[in-house]
Amino acid sequence: MAExxxxxxxxxxxxxxxxxxxxxxxGNITVISAEKYPVYSRPLISYYLEGKTTxxxxxxxxxxxxxxxxxxxxxxxxxxxxxxxxxxxxxxxxKLCYDKLCLCTGSSPFVPPFEGLDMVKKQFTFMTVDDTLxxxxxxxKKSRVLIVGAGLIGxxxxxxxxxxxxxxxxxxxxxxxLSSIYDNDCAAVMQEHLxxxxxxxxxxxxxxxxxxxxxxxxxxxxxxxxxLVLAVGVRxxxxxxxxxxxxxxxxxxxxxxxSTSVPGIYAAGDCSEGYDSSIGANRVLAILPNxxxxxxxxxxNMAGGQADIKDAIPMNSIGFFGLxxxxxxxxxxxxxxxxxKHPGSIRxxxxxxxxxxxxxxxxxxxxxxxxxxxxxxxxxxxxxxxxRLRVAPSLALFGAAVRKKxxxxxx
Amino acid sequence: MKRVYVNEQxxxxxxxxxxxxxxxxxxxNDMVKALKGKPIxxxxxxxxxxxxxxAVSCRHCKDPLCVKSCIAGAISIVDGTVKIDKEKCVGCxxxxxxxxxxxxxxxxxxxxQKCELCLENSCGAPACVTGCPNNAIVYExx
Numbered sequence: 001m002a003e004x005x006x007x008x009x010x011x012x013x014x015x016x017x018x019x020x021x022x023x024x025x026x027g028n029i030t031v032i033s034a035e036k037y038p039v040y041s042r043p044l045i046s047y048y049l050e051g052k053t054t055x056x057x058x059x060x061x062x063x064x065x066x067x068x069x070x071x072x073x074x075x076x077x078x079x080x081x082x083x084x085x086x087x088x089x090x091x092x093x094x095k096l097c098y099d100k101l102c103l104c105t106g107s108s109p110f111v112p113p114f115e116g117l118d119m120v121k122k123q124f125t126f127m128t129v130d131d132t133l134x135x136x137x138x139x140x141k142k143s144r145v146l147i148v149g150a151g152l153i154g155x156x157x158x159x160x161x162x163x164x165x166x167x168x169x170x171x172x173x174x175x176x177x178l179s180s181i182y183d184n185d186c187a188a189v190m191q192e193h194l195x196x197x198x199x200x201x202x203x204x205x206x207x208x209x210x211x212x213x214x215x216x217x218x219x220x221x222x223x224x225x226x227x228l229v230l231a232v233g234v235r236x237x238x239x240x241x242x243x244x245x246x247x248x249x250x251x252x253x254x255x256x257x258x259s260t261s262v263p264g265i266y267a268a269g270d271c272s273e274g275y276d277s278s279i280g281a282n283r284v285l286a287i288l289p290n291x292x293x294x295x296x297x298x299x300x301n302m303a304g305g306q307a308d309i310k311d312a313i314p315m316n317s318i319g320f321f322g323l324x325x326x327x328x329x330x331x332x333x334x335x336x337x338x339x340x341k342h343p344g345s346i347r348x349x350x351x352x353x354x355x356x357x358x359x360x361x362x363x364x365x366x367x368x369x370x371x372x373x374x375x376x377x378x379x380x381x382x383x384x385x386x387x388r389l390r391v392a393p394s395l396a397l398f399g400a401a402v403r404k405k406x407x408x409x410x411x
Numbered sequence: 412m413k414r415v416y417v418n419e420q421x422x423x424x425x426x427x428x429x430x431x432x433x434x435x436x437x438x439x440n441d442m443v444k445a446l447k448g449k450p451i452x453x454x455x456x457x458x459x460x461x462x463x464x465x466a467v468s469c470r471h472c473k474d475p476l477c478v479k480s481c482i483a484g485a486i487s488i489v490d491g492t493v494k495i496d497k498e499k500c501v502g503c504x505x506x507x508x509x510x511x512x513x514x515x516x517x518x519x520x521x522x523x524q525k526c527e528l529c530l531e532n533s534c535g536a537p538a539c540v541t542g543c544p545n546n547a548i549v550y551e552x553x
Binding site: 014015041043044047052053057058059060061288289292293296315316317318319324326328365366367368369370372373385388393394395396400403404406407408409410411 | 414463465479509
């Protein structure tokens with residue numbers, strides 16, 4: 001019977017378990033979890049602080065997930081991979097034998113070596129349930145909060161705590177908010193909305209030094225704070241792989257079948273660098289849907305089945321204070337931009353070589369998945385109703401024959 | 412399994428399916444009380460293309476992107492039916508981002524909703540189909 005070992009217990013690991021079990025119902029699966037919780041939905045930590053979910057509801061799978069899938073869950077940290085003997089060495093001294101191994105080691109916050117940071121008492125990162133509970137304990141109605149980083153993590157944190165603190169300042173070296181998913185004009189729309197909800201921004205500026213409860217900014221400005229949240233960025237968890245001689249770039253390099261450079265060892269999720277079809281190259285795509293799908297594909301392949309992912313793209317659905325936003329694909333500099341803008345909302349389609357390369361919508365996101373499918377499937381726009389495409393996403397973009405397939409048959 | 416399919420050549424564009432859907436999922440037994448003067452949140456919607464109309468609702472895909480993409484683990488497949496646990500859903504709308512059919516939308520509370528074939532409401536079978544005057548939507552095996 002096959003021995004499967006999965007290092008990590010996040011969404012990629014859950015996908016891997018379900019992928020293995022879709023193909024092999026008998027082999028032994030062991031999941032190694034460094035956090036002392038069953039698999040939970042990491043992106044929900046801000047919703048927890050906002051009161052929109054509970055720790056219990058954050059569980060990504062039902063309580064009987066491990067039992068039902070006949071998985072042995074081990075709470076420990078993996079220290080090294082002994083490739084020669086096919087073993088994973090744990091921090092409790094135990095060794096686990098594997099035939100097939102999947103690395104789902106996720107990512108961790110990147111904290112630059114700021115001068116004086118060690119003297120800041122109330123400092124937090126915002127990635128895990130434990131981070132969240134620690135931050136929650138520190139919150140008071142009067143807290144002045146400085147968040148370093150205006151990306152997805154920093155701003156979701158801001159939204160989550162907005163009603164529970166006195167004031168929030170967000171700084172970022174980038175000159176716009178959410179620079180990984182927005183272009184300049186779209187970022188400005190969301191920034192304005194966030195400012196209306198009391199978030200103060202210092203963009204193109206960042207903390208360079210801390211003096212207890214004061215941040216000294218690059219611009220020379222000083223910001224007083226009671227609570228510091230560091231959300232500068234994340235780094236893929238590649239340490240174990242690197243030490244084991246597995247090819248690592250920004251993430252653990254994987255093929256379209258999630259295999260690493262070492263036979264029998266796979267990787268999935270935020271720790272990995274897989275194929276991004278929107279740019280035609282490998283890239284870390286640290287988004288939850290990708291983690292699940294990669295994990296599932298890895299599991300199928302580990303169990304002797306066949307699953308490739310050729311159509312992964314960056315995509316995000318995110319909202320702040322009631323304003324929704326979705327984005328997908330890439331925004332090539334030489335693309336034609338089709339824009340529709342109203343006060344407080346914007347939609348931009350990036351069209352290149354008769355394909356929808358990417359899009360950004362802030363505001364009405366209805367049926368946006370139709371656009372996402374055009375990006376993912378690289379549908380030639382010449383085959384569609386081009387005028388309609390520019391107005392709104394719907395199945396009316398397609399001809400009757402395509403629609404008949406989509407609505408008239410099992411898919 | 413039985414799914415909802417569309418015969419677009421028969422669709423009159425009357426929108427009755429939308430009203431029947433909203434009523435069926437309202438939990439009320441009086442259609443007037445359930446719908447009159449209120450914003451309605453049907454799980455099926457009529458689209459129009461060059462004078463042709465057709466109903467769009469969840470396809471209950473065999474390999475659904477929404478299930479794999481849900482950041483809350485709130486969407487699952489139960490006996491072939493794709494279901495949303497609205498208690499777990501936080502309304503992030505990742506399902507709207509990924510559904511290639513545009514068949515998921517936020518409901519009255521902000522949680523995402525979509526057709527669940529009326530299997531758990533008082534109808535027991537899709538109300539949109541039962542109420543369609545021209546057989547433009549059918550519920551059958553294909």
